[in-house]
Amino acid sequence: GENVEQHPSTLSVQEGDSAVIKCTYSDSASNYFPWYKQELGKGPQLIIDIRSNVGEKKDQRIAVTLNKTAKHFSLHITETQPEDSAVYFCAASILGGKLTFGQGTILTVHP
């Protein structure tokens, strides 16, 4: 089955800096890669996703890049703000199939 590895497990940045979280996956058949954000006391919420026919996708301050050859994808957050502090999960699946999640990254943005 699919295996997703996520790094780093914790990330601390100053407000205004950029943050990058990286994931690798094992199943070359996977073609859907979402990122979820979990705020304290809440369930995870989808923030951005990418499909395998696209190399990069942006939505305001967040972007995701995908390298299918190397089987890795990354989340980039620019101009970080304290409200970006949360746990971030990457995941992989065949579109329509079950998601396999990474281990999570605790992002802390210091004012």
Add this chain to the structure above:
Amino acid sequence: DVKVTQSSRYLVKRTGEKVFLECVQDMDHENMFWYRQDPGLGLRLIYFSYDVKMKEKGDIPEGYSVSREKKERFSLILESASTNQTSMYLCASSLPTGVNEQFFGPGTRLTVL
């Protein structure tokens, strides 16, 4: 807005007790999922369901069972709770095909003493 609710935010049970965790979604989603979340392990799929009365094992089904008698409700059952089942349990729902976004409930933190 999609809303997924879970019956309890916090639950404390004794070893050997039968435990029911309930999840209800209000968006007529076909798919429902149960995950457990543990530090350093991420979200791991316990069971999922694509339709009423239908269930599929996830990656860690041992010690758990599920029930889906109505489309909006998906229950997770711990037949005989053990201390290693102390965890955060998250329920999610999604549409059946195409868009894969899963909508999560707030979670139930279960402690088994």
